Amino acid sequence: MRTEAAAAAAPLAKVRPARRLEGAGPALLVPSALYVLVMFVYPFCYGVYLSLRPGKGEGGLSVANYLAFFLDPWQARTIWVTLSLAVPNTVLTVLLALTVAYVMRRGIWLERTITTLLVLPIALGTVLVAEGINGFYGPKGWLNQLLLMAGLPDPIRLTHNYTGVMIALFVQHFPFCFLMLLGYISGIDPALEHAARVLGARPWDVFRRVLWPLIAPGAAIAFALVFVMNFGVFPSAVLVGQPAGATRTIAIAAYQQAFEHYDMSMASAIAVIMGAGQLVGLIIVLLLRGRLAATGVATMGAGKR
Template sequence: MLQLQKRYGAMLLVLPGLLFLAVLFVWPVGRLVATSFGGWEDPFAQYERILTSTVYVRVLGRTFLLSAQVVALCLLLGYPLAYVLSRVGPLAKVVIVLCVLIPFWTNLLVRSYGWIILLNPQGALNGLLELVGLGPSPVPLVYNSTGVLIGMTQIMLPYCVLPLAAVMSRIDPSLENAARSLGASPVSAFLKVYFPLTLPGVFAGCLLVFMISLGFFVVPAILGGPGDILLAQLIEFNINNTLNWPFAAALSTLLLVATLLIYLIGDRFFDLGRLWGAR
């Protein structure tokens, strides 16, 4: 009897959360997928249109390519920052965390328009490049893919730094010292001992950045140009302008499926469960 009470008591505690997810997540996503198939006459018509049209295939490719570029930049910038964050003292750690999180807490629109001020032809960055004599004047840094890449990288950087720092903080620094005492060079000790131990954080950070970047809308819409339309912008256009909801639902379903597949592949082959101690 006591075991039954514990079992059903736990189920009652979980039930409100399950109902919340079912009503506000599972049901809308199910309706979205159902809408994407349209009628019974030709349920795959919208998907055939996406995959057979050069324009839409280019949008899909551009979205995945830009997301991969954001991942590469976030990893390049975030790995050294997370390494320093895991090694410094408490006061310096607080300062670094604040520097990482304060932009993260700033409104997305404010950050996007702030980048327009910095990157426009008369902006501060072009003025600096002109002062040091690097590149043509002015350098096209906004209303193109470069501006989108810069804006998205700045926004997504915390999603890469925080998982990396969480993994690095659990690595015993004496492991590198032991490798050095056995004759390994600093580079060899880092590549063969330290870096492999940080791979769960690397994969988790890259996965988060990539999945979230696939659905970005605000930054590409503000900082991008007419030839830099991404998948989220195409979905918005079909919902609000052409009112083609089945086609927008098909695009959204493809985005959802791609995100789920990327997560499942990452969890299956890179053992992301180790990041939170699941296994």
């Protein structure tokens, strides 16, 4: 009934196609929604509860795990280590991806080949990329051979340290971020840019006043996604980093609690802290996005891709 009333009230062009009236629509959603509730929401809540019951589960709720984490410099330091990887890497990744996607927004030579090649690190996954980086960037790898031939006295250490993890994260997340932004930016109606140019705007003004307000909300989401992924870094930090020292990220700390010390309560607490860190990053970006989006005026056109 509601549909009919709405259809009668709406202008003709906006009438939505009639929905099928028979059958149980919501019933079709039950299996999948139930699955996510049981396998995602419930474990998450259980993890929060478990983190508040330190030891063998006797006694009431307590924040002892959280206190222990923040008061132990070896553990608390992982937050700083994770941030020192995640923040610079996210900024670098998004800035470069944004620049490349912006310049490539109307196509580029060999575009399909390039975008296909860029899918490779996403599809192959972190473990293979890490192994490749250990070889290629390693002390005996092709890059250092090239640098030695170019006249460098000693090979540079690019793996099993902070730099290695930065390279691994960049190789993994630049294509991801770039493809996201390319899909987004090339969906902006070219007529807007064209109109601005016809009216005499210089390239910088076109970017600053026409396209940036449209791109900013998407760029903010891309930033948030890359930050959240960077904050949870695990395999790269172990395989190309120094998991016992310079790149002992918070995910490594959580894993060690769970599978080396078998302290699931403490591990859950660290996982909750990790999730909270990601949430804080997400909220900051979304708040900034709200301010950016307020300046956007033009509308989106039909996507090319």
